[in-house]
Amino acid sequence: MRETDLTSEESRRFEVWAFGGGKGGTGKSALAASVGFQLSRLGKRVVLVDADFGGANLHTCLGVAAPARSLLDLVRAGGTVADEYAHATPYPNLRLIGGRVDEGAGGLPVGWAARLSTALRALPVDLVVLDLGAGVGPETVEVMNLADLKVMVSVPEPSSIENVVSLLRSLCLQRLVQRLPSNEVRRRLQAVQSGEAAMRVRSVGDMLREIEAVDPSLLGAARALIEEMAITLVTNQVRDDADRKFGAQTAAVVRRHFGLPMSYAGFVHHDDAVWRTLRRGKMFMVDASRSRAAEDIRRLARNLLQRADQSPVF
């Protein structure tokens, strides 16, 4: 596979991707940075965005200092022009809207998410890659819902996939609450989001039943809102054969038992090169470009770009 052979369609398309997954330390930042970097090498103009409010570290994954102006500065200013917040990196085609470690997301201005979406979509680039924080807080879910492609990063452990499913559940509920035109449905789903009804509503099927109980005429719209989400899973820190099977199995279980559309984009091996280079303030894609992880990232970036589903087909 040549590094320069993006099809014209692939290089022209503008998209916003978000890397999330609920749990901390799974490699969301490492993968967002390296996939973004790889696509910039393939000729796409990329802006990486650190949306981990309170835990920003995307700049360290790139080996650069925390930028003077952060994403939260943009959001707090209520601006819709993001270009001046996108700082150059040592790499061509790759810029960074960073975060500061000391800042938290508390008290964002009303309507911030819609303005942020406008700002990001007005950037004169081809791809915006958002790196999200851990947890299923409303800001994290809101930012993830802005993305055209939602990349769930999981390590092959039960607790990690539980976090992914819990994030997916919040994503769906928030999307339905925000987009369905009925106050009554909204109230019912909001009660489910936290309250005691939470246990009753696990899957998309459960959510649809809640909606049906209030207003069956909204079922079709609700289904469409869920189906149109592009969600894909990446397994990080893979060590053995069982780990290699984890992604396809997880995506199948999520589809079959939770009714969520989820494809499987591929895996990245656990590789000491990742943290060794990071410790020296370098990026493994550059300073360990022959490493197994770097090879995996090149394959993964390609799969994500082509929306290639690695799930088995029967």
Added chain:
Amino acid sequence: MKNKTYYEILGVASHVGSGQIQAAYRFARSLYSGEATPTYGLLTADERDQMLALVEEAYAALSNPNVRRDYDIHLAAQGVRSHAQESAPPHPEPVPPERTRAARVPPAPDLSAAEPPSEPARVPEQVNGSVLKALRESRHLTIDQIAALSKVGSRFLKALEDDRHDALPGRVFARGFLIEYARALRVSDTELVERYLKHWTGK
């Protein structure tokens, strides 16, 4: 998994061959047998056991050609959508205990003494193009899917369905096409051929 067909339980489309049924079975079994990491986080031990039993039941039925044929006739008779629709909500959630077996449609054919297929799925007494089309649509198959299954060109299949007998290369060929079409639909080929050709007007 109430209302799930055997095909949906295995995660396959309803027209696949036996090799794919087997591969899907192996994959499904690996999901619930307790070796797979994701199911630990997402399903309870009870749910896994329930699913495993369902997967075995589905495979026992679909891996036996006779049972599978009867089962398909059941599906068609009940107008059940038999394509696996993994990504289309609403979706069954983890199997509710008890309800499962009784609530799933259609009832599983008995392996030992397969009942005769219910009437509506038999080849009707009168068969013309519209009847062919209705049979096909009751299985949620497109002309192109029949073409892929039967290896008969879709324009000939279309001609059969439109009763444009002159657009077909002749009676002998039509006969061959109809046999293939019947097999793709999993109905009796002799009955379908005989009844359709009764009204033959072409060369």
